Each structure stands twice: as structure tokens, then as C-alpha cells.
Amino acid sequence: MVGYTDKxxxxxxxxxxxxxxxxxxxxxKGTMPxxxxxxxxTTPEAVDSLVxxxxxxxxxxxxxxxxxxxxxxxxxxxxxxxxxxxxxxxKIKRDQVVIIGVPCTGMIDKRRITDMVAGEILxxxxxxxxxxxxxxxxxxxxxxxxxxxxNCALCIHRNPVIFDEMVADAIPEQDVVDRxxxxxxxxxxxxxxKWRFFDDLLRPCIRCYACRNACPLCYCPTCFVDESKPQxxxxxxxxxxxxxxxxxxxxxxxxxxxxxxACERACPVGINMRLLTRKLEKDCQExxxxxxxxxxxxxxxxxxxxxxxxxxxIK
Amino acid sequence: MELMxxxxxxxxxxxISSAESTKFVNVVKEVTEKVxxxxxxxxxxxxxxxxx
Ligand code: SF4
Ligand code: SF4
Ligand code: SF4
Numbered sequence: 619m620v621g622y623t624d625k626x627x628x629x630x631x632x633x634x635x636x637x638x639x640x641x642x643x644x645x646x647k648g649t650m651p652x653x654x655x656x657x658x659x660t661t662p663e664a665v666d667s668l669v670x671x672x673x674x675x676x677x678x679x680x681x682x683x684x685x686x687x688x689x690x691x692x693x694x695x696x697x698x699x700x701x702x703x704x705x706x707x708x709k710i711k712r713d714q715v716v717i718i719g720v721p722c723t724g725m726i727d728k729r730r731i732t733d734m735v736a737g738e739i740l741x742x743x744x745x746x747x748x749x750x751x752x753x754x755x756x757x758x759x760x761x762x763x764x765x766x767x768x769n770c771a772l773c774i775h776r777n778p779v780i781f782d783e784m785v786a787d788a789i790p791e792q793d794v795v796d797r798x799x800x801x802x803x804x805x806x807x808x809x810x811x812k813w814r815f816f817d818d819l820l821r822p823c824i825r826c827y828a829c830r831n832a833c834p835l836c837y838c839p840t841c842f843v844d845e846s847k848p849q850x851x852x853x854x855x856x857x858x859x860x861x862x863x864x865x866x867x868x869x870x871x872x873x874x875x876x877x878x879x880a881c882e883r884a885c886p887v888g889i890n891m892r893l894l895t896r897k898l899e900k901d902c903q904e905x906x907x908x909x910x911x912x913x914x915x916x917x918x919x920x921x922x923x924x925x926x927x928x929x930x931x932i933k
Numbered sequence: 934m935e936l937m938x939x940x941x942x943x944x945x946x947x948x949i950s951s952a953e954s955t956k957f958v959n960v961v962k963e964v965t966e967k968v969x970x971x972x973x974x975x976x977x978x979x980x981x982x983x984x985x
Binding site: 801804805809810811812813814815816852856858859861865894897931932933 | 934935936937938939940945946947948960963976977978979
């Protein structure tokens with residue numbers, strides 16, 4: 619992905635100069651290493667701050683919800699699937715967005731890298747396959763494949779499924795043998811262990827809702843956790859309320875989640891709440907043969923009725 | 934729900950029309966039996982704050 623930046627600047631500059639769009643949504647360098655932040659360029663001069671590297675894990679589809687103006691957005695494979703979902707759910711019109719597609723070789727896991735080196739990270743640079751991490755006293759070189767976010771290591775849709783322009787030629791998709799090994803491990807546990815596993819997983823949650831806010835699917839004007847009339851659940855850190863928040867949010871994402879990893883990436887305490895959304899992704903695939911956001915012409919799994927649905931769980 | 938550790942027999946779904954009284958009774962009986970068989974819920978409980 620080294621070298622995408624120039625091409626992105628060129629496309630973005632052209633779209634703004636020709637007034638094809640009012641704004642380009644992309645990434646710029648953050649104030650800390652490995653923390654690129656969204657960038658909203660509205661003038662041809664502003665495109666100079668756009669960048670692209672392996673720290674663009676935020677899902678930019680999140681910034682398209684209910685926009686009225688014409689926008690261009692830079693989209694990785696997962697972002698493009700969330701844009702499809704947005705279009706299907708009438709959150710933006712297809713002719714309002716210019717999608718600048720990025721064939722994606724994966725985003726790196728900043729938490730893992732921080733754990734793997736000693737001391738404060740001052741700078742992170744990369745080549746196509748390696749990541750160089752600089753601290754005050756050392757420089758460490760990692761294989762990029764070793765430090766990918768888990769969702770990227772498991773990704774089977776790295777090329778955008780929908781785009782108007784491409785930044786580079788499509789790349790080969792990964793052959794992932796088993797996307798759900800970790801889920802199967804939990805499924806095989808007995809009921810008590812399952813309960814304990816999620817107790818441990820969710821215990822550190824501080825209910826900051828960063829995961830919800832980072833997720834392009836979570837666009838409800840008032841989220842169920844914020845409602846007070848009626849109040850569906852407690853607002854504190856009672857373990858039952860934390861659990862209710864997590865499994866209900868996961869259900870709201872059922873058949874829509876693209877496993878972009880933005881939620882897990884945003885979590886300040888590093889909770890892998892994707893275990894819940896991925897279980898539902900797995901179920902959607904097994905029960906309905908459905909994968910979210912692959913086509914504009916297909917209604918989502920949770921939005922179709924078939925008279926011959928077996929529904930064995932309904933008595 | 935099962936993945937999270939809720940016993941499958943604790944959660945039931947049914948589609949009953951307002952005219953199907955017999956079905957309603959049967960489903961309620963069945964749910965009651967199943968839940969009784971697994972006993973009281975020990976996990977998914979929220980203890981309300983005790984006010985002095
Ligand atoms: S999930 Fe796939 S498309 Fe998305 S950032 Fe990771 S590798 Fe790229
Ligand atoms: S739930 Fe997480 S992985 Fe799924 S679409 Fe939302 S942010 Fe992405
Ligand atoms: S981002 Fe993490 S700590 Fe915050 S609500 Fe989500 S899981 Fe909890």
C-alpha cells in the first residue's frame with residue numbers, strides 16, 4: 619500500500635477542483651504513531667494532508683450517515699461493504715458518493731505492537747511487508763503479517779466490492795482456512811464456561827461506547843442504551859447491564875456487520891467484542907448463506923421473509 | 934444467547950394467534966416444565982442496589 623498516498627491526493631485533488639464533490643473523506647496523520655485520524659478535505663489545497671498506510675483502521679463509512687452533500691470517500695474492502703449497507707439502508711444515496719477504492723493489505727494492531735516493544739513508541743514506519751517501530755532506545759522490525767489486526771488476518775474481502783475509482787490494481791484475496799476457529803472453541807464449551815468466558819471478557823468494560831460510536835452500523839438517533847423513557851437497562855457498570863449492552867448491540871448488527879474491526883480498535887481497554895458480532899456473522903452465513911454488504915441488489919438476511927423458512931426454534 | 938451461556942431451554946419462541954387458546958396453554962405448559970427442569974437462573978440476575 620506504500621505509494622497509495624500520492625494517487626489518493628491526485629484523485630481527491632481532481633474531484634475537488636472539478637467540483638464533482640464538496641468534500642473528500644480520508645485519513646491524515648494522527649498526533650500519535652499508529653493513530654491516523656479521519657480528515658475532511660473541502661478544498662484542493664487541503665488534500666495535501668491526506669495519507670494512506672497500515673494505520674487507517676477506522677471505518678470511514680461511519681461519516682457518511684445522512685449526509686446531504688456530494689462526498690467522496692476512501693474505502694477499503696470492509697468500508698466499501700459498509701457503504702453498500704448504508705445505501706441499502708437508505709443512509710446515503712449511491713449517486714451522492716464517489717467511492718475511491720483501496721485494495722487493502724490489512725491494518726496493523728496498535729495494541730499488540732505496543733505490548734511487543736518496551737518503552738514509548740516514538741515512530742512507526744513501513745514498507746510493503748514490514749513494520750519498523752522506533753522507541754527511545756531501540757528499533758524493532760516486524761513482519762507485517764505478524765502484527766495484523768485479527769480481523770485483517772481473517773479478511774476475505776480486501777478489495778472494494780463497489781467503487782468509482784481505484785487507487786491501485788486489485789490484489790489477490792487471502793485464502794483463510796477457518797475464519798471462525800475461536801468462535802467454535804467457545805461454542806464447544808459447556809454452559810457454565812461460556813458464561814464465565816464472557817464474564818471475564820466483558821469485566822473491564824467502562825461503558826464508554828467508543829465501540830458503538832466507531833461502528834458505521836450504529837447510527838440510531840437515540841441508541842437503546844441512552845433511552846430513558848422507557849429505560850431498557852441500567853446505565854452503570856453492573857455486569858448484567860454491561861452484558862445486556864453488548865449482546866443487544868451485537869444483535870442490532872446481525873447480518874450487517876462486515877467485521878471491519880473498528881469497534882475493537884476503538885476500545886480503550888481492548889475488549890474483543892467482535893466475538894459476539896462474528897458469531898452472528900457465522901450464523902448468518904450458515905443459516906442463510908448471507909454475507910453483509912456484497913451487493914446492492916440483495917436484501918439483507920434480517921430483512922426478507924420466506925414462507926418456507928424452517929424456523930425450527932419457533933414452536 | 935446460548936453462546937453467551939444462557940441455557941437454551943430458558944429461552945423460547947412461539948407464534949400464537951389470539952384465537953389459538955389451546956396452543957397458548959400448551960406452550961406455556963411446555964415452557965414452565967422446561968424451565969422448572971433446569972431450575973432457577975443463577976447467572977443473569979441483577980441485584981438491585983440496597984437502600985438502607
Ligand atoms: S478487514 Fe480487510 S479490507 Fe478491512 S482493513 Fe482489514 S484487511 Fe483491509
Ligand atoms: S460491529 Fe464492529 S466489526 Fe462490525 S461493522 Fe461495526 S465496527 Fe465493524
Ligand atoms: S469501547 Fe470497550 S470499554 Fe467502551 S463500551 Fe465498548 S467495550 Fe466497553
